[in-house]
Amino acid sequence: MAFASSASAAGVGACLxxxxxxxxxFVKMKEGATAKAKELGVDLxxxxxxxxxxxxxxxxxxxxxxxxxxxxxxxxxSDTKGIVPTVKKARxxxxxxxxxxxxxxxxxxxxxxxxxxxxEAGKLIGAWAAATLGDKAKxxxxxxxxxxxxxxxxDVLRDQGFMMGYGIDVKDPxxxxxxxxxxxVGHDVTNxxxxxxxxxxxxxxxxxxxxxxxxTINEPAAVGAYQALxxxxxxxxxxxxxxxxxxxxxxxxxxxxxxATSQQYPLQMAALGIExxxxxxxxxxxxxxxxxxxxxxxxxNLVTDKPANGVKSIDTxxxxxxxxx
Amino acid sequence: MSQAQExxxxxxxxxxxxxxxxxxxxxxxxxxxxLHSTPAAxxxxxxxxxxxxxxxxxxxxxxxSYTLTLILQQIAIVGILGAAQTLVILTAGIDLSIGVIMxxxxxxxxxxxxxxxxxxxxxxxxxxxxxxxCGLLNGVLVAxxxxxxxxxTLGTWNIVMATNFIYSANETIRDTDVDVQAPxxxxxxxxFKVGTAVLTAGVIAMVALVLLLWYVLNxxxxxxxxxxxxxxxxxxxxxxxxxxxxxxxVYTLAGLIAAFAAWVSIGRNGSISPSAAVTDYNLQAITATxxxxxxxFGGRGSILGTLxxxxxxxxxxxxxxMLGADPQxxxxxxxxxxxxxxxxxxxxxxxxx
Numbered sequence: 001m002a003f004a005s006s007a008s009a010a011g012v013g014a015c016l017x018x019x020x021x022x023x024x025x026f027v028k029m030k031e032g033a034t035a036k037a038k039e040l041g042v043d044l045x046x047x048x049x050x051x052x053x054x055x056x057x058x059x060x061x062x063x064x065x066x067x068x069x070x071x072x073x074x075x076x077x078s079d080t081k082g083i084v085p086t087v088k089k090a091r092x093x094x095x096x097x098x099x100x101x102x103x104x105x106x107x108x109x110x111x112x113x114x115x116x117x118x119x120e121a122g123k124l125i126g127a128w129a130a131a132t133l134g135d136k137a138k139x140x141x142x143x144x145x146x147x148x149x150x151x152x153x154x155d156v157l158r159d160q161g162f163m164m165g166y167g168i169d170v171k172d173p174x175x176x177x178x179x180x181x182x183x184x185v186g187h188d189v190t191n192x193x194x195x196x197x198x199x200x201x202x203x204x205x206x207x208x209x210x211x212x213x214x215x216t217i218n219e220p221a222a223v224g225a226y227q228a229l230x231x232x233x234x235x236x237x238x239x240x241x242x243x244x245x246x247x248x249x250x251x252x253x254x255x256x257x258x259x260a261t262s263q264q265y266p267l268q269m270a271a272l273g274i275e276x277x278x279x280x281x282x283x284x285x286x287x288x289x290x291x292x293x294x295x296x297x298x299x300x301n302l303v304t305d306k307p308a309n310g311v312k313s314i315d316t317x318x319x320x321x322x323x324x325x
Numbered sequence: 326m327s328q329a330q331e332x333x334x335x336x337x338x339x340x341x342x343x344x345x346x347x348x349x350x351x352x353x354x355x356x357x358x359x360l361h362s363t364p365a366a367x368x369x370x371x372x373x374x375x376x377x378x379x380x381x382x383x384x385x386x387x388x389x390s391y392t393l394t395l396i397l398q399q400i401a402i403v404g405i406l407g408a409a410q411t412l413v414i415l416t417a418g419i420d421l422s423i424g425v426i427m428x429x430x431x432x433x434x435x436x437x438x439x440x441x442x443x444x445x446x447x448x449x450x451x452x453x454x455x456x457x458x459c460g461l462l463n464g465v466l467v468a469x470x471x472x473x474x475x476x477x478t479l480g481t482w483n484i485v486m487a488t489n490f491i492y493s494a495n496e497t498i499r500d501t502d503v504d505v506q507a508p509x510x511x512x513x514x515x516x517f518k519v520g521t522a523v524l525t526a527g528v529i530a531m532v533a534l535v536l537l538l539w540y541v542l543n544x545x546x547x548x549x550x551x552x553x554x555x556x557x558x559x560x561x562x563x564x565x566x567x568x569x570x571x572x573x574x575v576y577t578l579a580g581l582i583a584a585f586a587a588w589v590s591i592g593r594n595g596s597i598s599p600s601a602a603v604t605d606y607n608l609q610a611i612t613a614t615x616x617x618x619x620x621x622f623g624g625r626g627s628i629l630g631t632l633x634x635x636x637x638x639x640x641x642x643x644x645x646x647m648l649g650a651d652p653q654x655x656x657x658x659x660x661x662x663x664x665x666x667x668x669x670x671x672x673x674x675x676x677x678x
Binding site: 022023024027051052149186188189191193194195198199202203206207220223224226227230231232248251252255257325 | 395490496523525590594603604646649651
């Protein structure tokens with residue numbers, strides 16, 4: 001960590017605004033922020049939208065924070081473009097605004113972004129899948145279980161990252177679905193949950209039941225896909241990879257349901273965010289992005305019990321010790 | 326006694342035919358009349374047409390027993406919820422809380438079996454009771470507090486959804502844990518292969534439930550009371566039907582069926598995720614019901630129609646999937662189907678006007 005350990009930041013106000021307070025990922029984020037705030041004496045208030053995509057509550061939350069005289073805001077934005085004017089209001093009022101997990105659009109609309117490198121997360125599982133298949137990688141049949149039709153950034157980065165890691169020409173790296181590699185069976189959307197994962201997997205099997213590699217946007221979608229495969233007795237022919245590193249997901253890796261997953265660290269994101277606000281309150285210093293990137297990379301690890309040559313990974317025991325949710 | 330005046334002797338010479346409507350003989354009128362007397366016909370015709378159209382455009386891959394039974398697997402949950410929704414809509418009510426009742430029942434079943442280690446049978450029973458209790462709350466508010474069903478269930482939708490998240494801390498119960506500790510919860514995942522067709526216990530449960538409800542609605546006193554209350558509550562009351570009791574049992578039964586849908590959904594999804602509460606199951610159930618020709622004004626429609634309505638949505642979305650269409654087209658087409666169904670319903674009603 002590049003931060004000097006902060007002295008007490010008593011009396012400094014900070015806000016954490018998450019997409020929802022029901023998703024375990026954000027629950028963990030809140031835990032990390034609360035613990036760090038307590039340690040530094042920061043007065044933390046937390047807000048959340050009602051459901052994923054509820055931007056209105058987030059606008060209201062930022063306005064309350066400005067009125068409250070807070071020093072800084074940590075936000076995982078539901079609407080990365082739509083929230084920008086309200087974020088600008090906060091920065092004009094002298095608050096430090098840090099985007100957590102989800103970059104704003106444009107990314108420099110916030111003072112800093114603390115996030116997982118989702119492209120890297122995708123590359124890791126892609127490289128692992130290719131290395132695991134070895135010679136069979138060049139004639140694999142690959143399916144992609146993505147998030148939603150609107151192709152949010154996180155969806156594009158993980159999907160395209162997987163292709164780069166695997167060795168597929170992505171054409172436009174900002175677009176899912178413009179590739180023409182013969183190994184790609186198709187893409188479908190899951191909404192990031194079990195039911196959507198199962199339905200999407202069933203749809204892809206309808207297209208081609210010789211599929212043997214599946215990229216999934218997150219672990220619930222992966223678990224849903226596994227259900228669909230198990231129902232038709234194909235679970236042993238398919239390699240499933242995923243992203244997230246939540247505790248249930250890591251357990252699924254340990255059980256062999258998921259081959260490998262890229263683990264991210266929401267608790268770390270939030271704790272660093274609180275430190276940054278405390279430092280900013282003390283002497284006005286703003287956090288710097290990671291060398292060569294336009295955001296601060298909070299790290300990602302590949303979790304698998306079947307390490308592949310040339311791809312760095314940790315086992316599920318270590319993964320479980322570091323997991324969230 | 327023999328001197329009794331026999332006023333009725335003259336009756337033998339009078340007309341004995343019963344009052345009858347004038348029959349209109351035009352073809353359109355006859356079609357209208359047929360559709361009016363068999364409400365499930367329209368969705369069935371649409372369903373057959375949809376299967377034929379996709380069968381012709383996609384070919385054998387779509388028109389195979391495997392694909393058609395896969396569609397049934399995909400609509401089992403919405404079909405069962407639609408059956409519950411149908412009961413409520415037949416009474417001219419609506420239940421917006423039905424989807425979240427299903428989710429909370431699933432979460433309660435899972436927690437009882439996995440986290441508290443209760444026997445599976447008991448866990449399922451507690452889950453079913455929880456669903457029925459939510460339904461009973463709706464029923465009491467609608468029947469005895471005289472509040473409009475839309476408002477009541479809008480309120481309980483929010484209450485139950487929030488309760489679900491608070492109670493569960495949104496922690497997913499994993500497939501493997503359910504498998505190890507409570508295989509009974511996965512009962513409806515059982516599948517039967519007939520050639521290339523695959524039927525799950527969930528699909529069979531959906532069809533059996535709809536047939537059972539169809540029988541009850543058409544051949545029992547309670548069933549006829551449901552229709553009567555929906556057609557004209559005041560008239561039903563005057564003819565001696567205990568309308569409050571009928572309404573209360575309908576909402577309670579809807580909650581119970583939603584909890585049954587929860588059991589089926591655990592079979593399909595394996596794991597139990599509280600975040601399913603944000604999925605619009607309630608609206609999907611209403612969609613199946615409306616496309617199935619159940620009138621939102623109450624008292625009209627056949628529950629078989631709801632089953633066809635759910636199938637229409639399933640066929641359209643699978644067909645468009647296999648054609649590689651943008652998912653948004655599914656949504657658009659569903660909207661067109663809803664409005665079309667209500668327009669047809671209104672046109673058919675003219676027969677009785």
